[in-house]
Amino acid sequence: MDVRDKLQVLADAAKYDASCASSGAKTTRPGSTIGSTEGMGICHSYTPDGRCVSLLKILLTNYCIYDCQYCVNRISSDTPRARFTVDEVVSLTMEFYKRNYIEGLFLSSGIIQTSDYTMEQLIAVAKKLRTEQRYGGYIHLKTIPNASQSLIEEAGLWADRLSVNIELPTEGDLYKLAPEKKKPQIEGAMAGIRDKIDETKQEQKAGFKPPRFTPAGQSTQMIVGATDAPDVEVLKTASQLYSVQNLRRVYYSAYSPIPHADARLPGQSPPLVREHRLYQADWLIRFYGFDASEIVAEADQNLSLDIDPKLAWALANRHYFPVDVNKASREELLRVPGIGARNVKRILNIRRFQSLASGDMKKLRVAWNRAKFFVLTANHNPALLNLDKLDLRSKAEPKTKQLMLFDAASSALSGEV
């Protein structure tokens, strides 16, 4: 099998991983001559499915001794297999990078022989790139479940980001679909990385120059829709990971019917919109001061698919409104549907010098169609009369569902609401 064939198999197998975004360390890696991590999140291309290509996202191999049922590479799947050598991945990364095709490397792997052996191979790629090629671009390594702590720590020296995938929202889901993966082990690995990051920061503070350790932090991915765990469980797990493990990002990957899938999985993917809603809710938790349990307003414990979570929350908490854009606090403004964090900042700035009327709000490009039902402005805002009406939901609902789908594609990068 030549490199081209391997690339086809091993890129195809990696495309189900959502954690695609590159976000970098602020400073350039000392001694590097090719590659930087500034200008994070450059998408170098787009595929016809609307997704961006920013990284060379591949598996070292898609052979795997495990049998996780949501995974196309599991041992019992009859998908074609391939395996790259360390040198092949190093060369592909360098050559693609030099032509400005990519922002970096996202390397993951099926488990071959043992977890530690596989982890060592991933480390070998990253180390070679850094030391022999003097490569300073982004590297994201997906750690191998059950790999030993010392290997994970070594990986952190060469990688910008490490991820330990939580895989499924609840322990029961894991037990059912990925019996070889255990929640305490996954969380233990995350805690190990977090401790090392903290330690590095402490040393920096104390004036030492410790070696770099995953300057872009750690992230994880959760597969959603493979089991019937509702969104509220997904979000609770996520917010726990943000607070306890100090993760930079949780990626949600809507389970999509993969070829050669197992029968215990649903045959149809949950709508992409669900993924999008989760990113939006995640955003609300991280930047807007919402709590996981208050965001989910629907009786079935899932996010509403037809309206965004902030609007859903506002409709369920009308007593909170109207909010006066010229007087309200930052926290209150952040809760208004259609007004994003950036606009809240702008509003707070502008109103020190002049008061804002509805025309100004439109100029700021707030989503006035949603916001207008919930705010007081300097001028008369007739839409406010609807606040207590029963049909408010249908009035505030977006008219163009199609557009929402496009947003869903890019929502992994920003879930801003």
Next chain:
Amino acid sequence: MQSIHVDTFDDWRDAARRLLASGVSPTDVQWIGGTERSLFDDEPSPTAADLGGEGTTPSVPKAFLELARYVASHRESGRWSLLYRTLWRLTHGERHLLEVTTDDDVYRLTQMRKAVSRDIHKMKAFVRFRKVDTIDAEEQFVAWHRSDHRILRLAAPFFARRFSGMHWSILTPDESVTWDQTSLHYGPGVPASEAPSEDALEDLWKAYYASIFNPARVKVAAMKREMPVRHWPTLPEAELIDDLLREAPARADAMIQTNEGFAETAAHFMPEHGDLVSLRQAASTCRACPLHQCATQTVFGEGSPTARIVLVGEQPGDREDIEGHPFVGPAGKLLDEALKQAGIERREVYITNVVKHFKFRETETPRGKRRLHQKPDSREIYACRPWLEAELAAIGPQVIVCLGATAAQALFGRDFAITKDRGNVMRTDWCDITIATWHPAAILRMQDAARQSQMRTQLVEDLASVK
């Protein structure tokens, strides 16, 4: 009214500084810019120099200078006067003007800045270097790019930092830049026809691009919004887009075809009543996995409905498939003997399999066709397991004996290792005494005679231990 010619941000800044110092109001200046003169004409702008000595310039917010630097690269001709008017307002009583993003002038400037930033971003993303002949054993890379605005000077330092150890040039119709691993050198614009036409590596890149596209999710409008069509000519992968789109429906169909996940489990075939008679009846028409297609018939469990011991094997073999009863072939014979030696009556127990249909591969032998046993995969085991669970529920045994690894893994989970845990009594969801031992067929297949008789002894011992 003064007329002032400006081409670059530096021209404008010099001129504006002087005008401001002399108190010239925006309404008294006419800014003439946008001449197609190249930025490399080193001749200084004469009109700017004519403006006379420097006066004291009131301090200008830093944010404005940065904004102005971006806006200066915009192609819109009104930018110079708009910048000067804003500068004037900032220094004449509206110091916080930039914060008022709703102001018309500020709004226009912000929009222009956004357009320029976006264009810079697109250059960073869509420049595609091509490797050209190496000079002095040093690799040379050249890219041709068409930007909307004149942003090369704003973007070039980024490339210099990122590709510092590489010799590269970026050519645009307006101007060009070369990095020699020490400094940036600007030169005249270059038409696309003079750019290198290909790079051997593009084939690999295209292969990558084609493989990561998911044909089940086509979103052309989203793609075009982020990757404007005007950039496509310089993106090697863009020429694949038409074909990828054309093939997408067929590929998506094929994905669904090979999707074993669209099948069902035996749970869909469960009868209303869970007694053994109804179960057997219902299982005879089970179609939950493809195994029913080639096998002769469903081989359901058999034995006493009140059995204390349930024996679970893997799947029926060739003879079982033809006769329709479990454990009647050579393996069944061996099991019968072992049971007898352990002091267990076969009619007292219930014997069944994890998978109820025979899975096999057909091969040609000199003596005709032969059906070779094949291990069921996890998908088939999972599909079939509801039958086993229903049998266990109907009988409620005190002891379950798993014969072989497949049966044991179906009940204990996949990390169960029969070589390690054979004979140990364990508790499961179905009963308190569950053990695993060798499958009689595994004993028959064992080549080493000594090992074979040891396994046979162990099978008898294990059976006797739960008698």
